[in-house]
Amino acid sequence: MPGDIIFQAITKRFPGVLANDSISLTIRAKTVHAIVGENGAGKSTLMNILCGLLRPDSGEILIDHQYKSFNSPRDAVKAGIGMVHQEFMLARDLTVLDNLILGYEPGSYGLIKREEARKKLQKLSTAYGLSVPLDCKIGEIPVSFQQQVEILKVLYRGAEIIIFDEPTAVLTPQETRGLFTAIRELIEQNKTVIFISHKLKEVIAIADRISILRNGRVSGELPVEEATEQKLAELMVGRKNFLQAVPPVIKEERAPLLEIVNLRVTDQAKIVRINDLSFSIQAGEILGVAGVAGNGQSELVAAIIGWGVIDSGRILLNRIDITTSSVRQRRLKGMRYIPQDRSMIGSCLSAAVWENLIMGYEFKAPLARRGLLNFTEINNFSKKLIGRFKIKVASQDMPVQNLSGGNLQKTVIARELAENSTVLLAEDPTRGVDIAAAEFIHSQILQEAGKGSAVLLISQDLDELLSLSNRIIVLYDGRIIGESIAGEMTKEAIGLLMGGRCNGKDGVDK
Amino acid sequence: MIIVKKVVKNQLLLEFIKYFIALFLGIIIGAILIILKGENPLVAYYMLFKGALGSRAALAQTLRWTTPAILTGLATAIGFRIGVFNLGVEGQLYIGALIAAIVGYAVPFANRVHAIVALLLGSLAGGLYALLPAILWMRYRINEIVNTLMLNYVAYLLTEYITRHFLMENSVSAVPKQIVSPEIANSAKLPLLMPPYQANIGFIVAIILALVLSYLFFRTSTGYTLNIIGQNPSFASYGGVNVRRLGTVAFIVSGMIGGLTGALEILGVHHQFAANFSVNLGFDGVLIALLAKTNPLGIIVVGFFWGILKNGALAMERMTSANKIVIQVVQALFVLFLTVDTGVVKQLLAKRVAWTKGVHKDGDAI
Numbered sequence: 001m002p003g004d005i006i007f008q009a010i011t012k013r014f015p016g017v018l019a020n021d022s023i024s025l026t027i028r029a030k031t032v033h034a035i036v037g038e039n040g041a042g043k044s045t046l047m048n049i050l051c052g053l054l055r056p057d058s059g060e061i062l063i064d065h066q067y068k069s070f071n072s073p074r075d076a077v078k079a080g081i082g083m084v085h086q087e088f089m090l091a092r093d094l095t096v097l098d099n100l101i102l103g104y105e106p107g108s109y110g111l112i113k114r115e116e117a118r119k120k121l122q123k124l125s126t127a128y129g130l131s132v133p134l135d136c137k138i139g140e141i142p143v144s145f146q147q148q149v150e151i152l153k154v155l156y157r158g159a160e161i162i163i164f165d166e167p168t169a170v171l172t173p174q175e176t177r178g179l180f181t182a183i184r185e186l187i188e189q190n191k192t193v194i195f196i197s198h199k200l201k202e203v204i205a206i207a208d209r210i211s212i213l214r215n216g217r218v219s220g221e222l223p224v225e226e227a228t229e230q231k232l233a234e235l236m237v238g239r240k241n242f243l244q245a246v247p248p249v250i251k252e253e254r255a256p257l258l259e260i261v262n263l264r265v266t267d268q269a270k271i272v273r274i275n276d277l278s279f280s281i282q283a284g285e286i287l288g289v290a291g292v293a294g295n296g297q298s299e300l301v302a303a304i305i306g307w308g309v310i311d312s313g314r315i316l317l318n319r320i321d322i323t324t325s326s327v328r329q330r331r332l333k334g335m336r337y338i339p340q341d342r343s344m345i346g347s348c349l350s351a352a353v354w355e356n357l358i359m360g361y362e363f364k365a366p367l368a369r370r371g372l373l374n375f376t377e378i379n380n381f382s383k384k385l386i387g388r389f390k391i392k393v394a395s396q397d398m399p400v401q402n403l404s405g406g407n408l409q410k411t412v413i414a415r416e417l418a419e420n421s422t423v424l425l426a427e428d429p430t431r432g433v434d435i436a437a438a439e440f441i442h443s444q445i446l447q448e449a450g451k452g453s454a455v456l457l458i459s460q461d462l463d464e465l466l467s468l469s470n471r472i473i474v475l476y477d478g479r480i481i482g483e484s485i486a487g488e489m490t491k492e493a494i495g496l497l498m499g500g501r502c503n504g505k506d507g508v509d510k
Numbered sequence: 511m512i513i514v515k516k517v518v519k520n521q522l523l524l525e526f527i528k529y530f531i532a533l534f535l536g537i538i539i540g541a542i543l544i545i546l547k548g549e550n551p552l553v554a555y556y557m558l559f560k561g562a563l564g565s566r567a568a569l570a571q572t573l574r575w576t577t578p579a580i581l582t583g584l585a586t587a588i589g590f591r592i593g594v595f596n597l598g599v600e601g602q603l604y605i606g607a608l609i610a611a612i613v614g615y616a617v618p619f620a621n622r623v624h625a626i627v628a629l630l631l632g633s634l635a636g637g638l639y640a641l642l643p644a645i646l647w648m649r650y651r652i653n654e655i656v657n658t659l660m661l662n663y664v665a666y667l668l669t670e671y672i673t674r675h676f677l678m679e680n681s682v683s684a685v686p687k688q689i690v691s692p693e694i695a696n697s698a699k700l701p702l703l704m705p706p707y708q709a710n711i712g713f714i715v716a717i718i719l720a721l722v723l724s725y726l727f728f729r730t731s732t733g734y735t736l737n738i739i740g741q742n743p744s745f746a747s748y749g750g751v752n753v754r755r756l757g758t759v760a761f762i763v764s765g766m767i768g769g770l771t772g773a774l775e776i777l778g779v780h781h782q783f784a785a786n787f788s789v790n791l792g793f794d795g796v797l798i799a800l801l802a803k804t805n806p807l808g809i810i811v812v813g814f815f816w817g818i819l820k821n822g823a824l825a826m827e828r829m830t831s832a833n834k835i836v837i838q839v840v841q842a843l844f845v846l847f848l849t850v851d852t853g854v855v856k857q858l859l860a861k862r863v864a865w866t867k868g869v870h871k872d873g874d875a876i
């Protein structure tokens with residue numbers, strides 16, 4: 001068919017990794033073709049080759065039966081390829097209009113004809129049923145609208161083939177439905193969509209055909225009619241058994257280990273981030289926190305671990321007031337934290353594995369005596385953790401920046417769970433890690449709760465929250481907008497709450 | 511350099527080759543400058559090494575210059591290691607020198623305790639002078655590069671002012687070289703290593719300090735923490751380290767070593783405070799710390815090399831018509847060529863960015 005994209009034996013090698021191993025793939029024009037695979041399966045590499053960011057070591061790309069060779073992203077744009085990136089490539093302080101035309105400004109002699117662009121953009125957005133406020137600043141509009149801006153941007157640049165890279169990672173279920181409507185509209189208008197994801201439900205909901213990548217190779221391809229989640233998952237990880245995580249059952253009332261009482265936090269711009277928040281977690285309980293990012297989660301975490309400045313309220317750890325305690329004092333009382341940003345906060349990338357593992361234990365026995373490091377003990381300590389948490393490392397002296405996402409996260413978790421914890425804060429503990437590692441991490445969190453720790457699980461992944469938590473609270477605008485015990489709340493209900501209950505009324509005029 | 515990287519697999523050898531190439535290029539360009547002056551570069555370089563190592567006197571003088579090179583290198587390295595840029599070692603050195611001189615002549619002591627008290631007070635004064643930029647940076651986020659550099663001028667001029675108006679015996683001369691304090695008492699003078707030459711016990715102090723810091727950096731919990739802060743302060747803070755307090759302490763210790771350097775210069779060599787006596791000793795420390803990649807043992811080696819070049823350059827200038835500035839060019843080029851490839855500067859700048867992003871984003875106090 002005209003407009004088909006054909007990958008012919010694409011191979012791309014990075015130092016030590018064969019990212020794409022002779023991938024051959026045909027994407028039919030005017031369809032939604034999903035590419036699924038675990039992290040590190042080679043999806044991003046393949047797409048980066050298609051949009052001109054990387055050059056393949058060997059292999060060819062044909063579009064419309066013509067060989068294409070892209071030396072830069074601009075070449076790819078010229079060939080009608082546009083990508084909606086996972087991390088939006090937008091300037092927050094510029095208006096939507098300026099973001100849309102950036103790099104492709106109409107006009108001459110250095111002058112920009114904004115009105116011309118505005119007309120063209122208005123025509124485009126009506127044609128595709130998108131609605132973006134052209135004169136708002138990007139920083140002022142919600143994430144789902146920013147994504148629409150990204151879509152409009154690639155359309156404005158004349159894209160015929162549109163790549164969506166994990167587009168639903170930042171969206172609520174309602175917003176996801178909106179995105180799918182937009183994607184179907186694109187197909188109606190004869191565009192071709194490539195949909196990258198590892199969320200199997202969504203892939204089945206939107207795709208016409210699905211290709212599965214594993215370890216840089218195509219491990220399967222099937223039309224959506226034949227696809228089931230189980231089948232796709234098998235093709236992705238290459239084995240059949242999955243442990244279904246089950247939250248621990250709590251029979252009797254136990255002592256609360258973490259109590260938050262009337263917490264209030266305002267940020268530097270005097271905006272209230274946490275508003276009169278109270279909850280408690282008892283021993284052995286996992287409390288899930290749902291909510292769209294930016295509704296007070298990071299401020300809550302900062303307050304609990306002792307990083308942020310709070311206005312008022314109290315935090316109690318095992319009935320002891322720790323509101324004014326330092327991070328170290330809290331850690332000594334058994335508080336542990338798996339941060340969202342595992343590479344910048346949770347680890348020191350340029351430091352060795354052992355250096356990452358001993359942080360927080362480096363000043364006390366057995367690792368140190370009278371301020372002096374005991375390298376024999378340190379060696380044993382890190383060896384034990386590497387074994388217990390099945391971290392794949394060549395040597396404990398290698399810097400952790402060479403570890404894969406899953407192994408890096410295991411290093412973080414190994415350190416945090418090296419000793420029994422009283423309270424464990426876990427923030428998106430499995431984001432971006434492969435299924436096998438995610439499974440392992442989930443089992444570790446459940447085990448920690450089983451040992452009597454109080455776990456606060458903050459996650460953007462509703463499936464994760466639903467399968468691990470005893471209780472779920474939904475944060476909206478710094479308050480608890482909904483609360484429910486395990487099994488009593490559906491994903492849809494949580495999604496509605498995450499959007500502030502009233503769907504559609506999110507503060508932006510349509 | 512990339513070709514070298516592909517051929518040579520051994521890390522240590524690779525490092526050695528990098529240093530060699532950088533130095534070699536510096537020497538070649540130095541040679542061209544010497545030829546332009548109409549001299550034979552081989553003769554000039556021979557004179558340099560002979561003048562630095564060729565006799566007991568030459569060696570003593572080389573050790574005399576090695577001492578401040580090691581010390582200012584250490585002072586700067588402490589800051590660099592943790593990601594704090596103390597470019598004010600020169601100023602801290604002046605303050606320490608002035609205080610040591612005052613204690614040296616004005617406070618009556620009969621024995622060696624005099625020298626020790628003067629050294630300690632000089633060192634303390636340097637530390638206090640570093641406390642100011644430390645607080646400005648850690649607490650009020652006022653860029654430490656700018657404020658340490660500016661405070662250097664304050665130190666030059668303040669010490670000159672104090673000397674001229676309060677210390678000078680006959681306040682008539684306006685020539686800076688002659689703005690001097692009275693000479694210190696004999697009890698405050700440091701014992702010489704190889705009398706009658708200027709090398710003194712300060713050299714031993716520098717070596718011991720380097721060994722102590724090396725032990726601290728590589729063997730203790732604090733050293734581990736400093737090292738991690740230098741790479742990622744956010745991570746250290748997450749692990750419970752009070753990053754700003756350690757940053758402040760490191761800044762002060764850096765200033766104390768700066769002050770100690772000044773005090774040793776006065777008590778060991780000059781025996782009186784003179785306005786503008788230090789010819790960029792503090793800034794040499796920056797280059798030395800960079801060359802040694804903040805490793806204290808490396809600083810001993812680089813400091814000795816610095817001493818050879820500094821002392822040898824003077825000999826070369828005496829014996830040939832080549833100017834000693836040529837050697838300063840060679841030194842600077844050495845650092846430049848080395849940093850082109852190893853990314854030392856890039857790493858250091860990354861450390862600063864990490865401070866600005868990580869340490870200063872939240873509100874926790876020192």
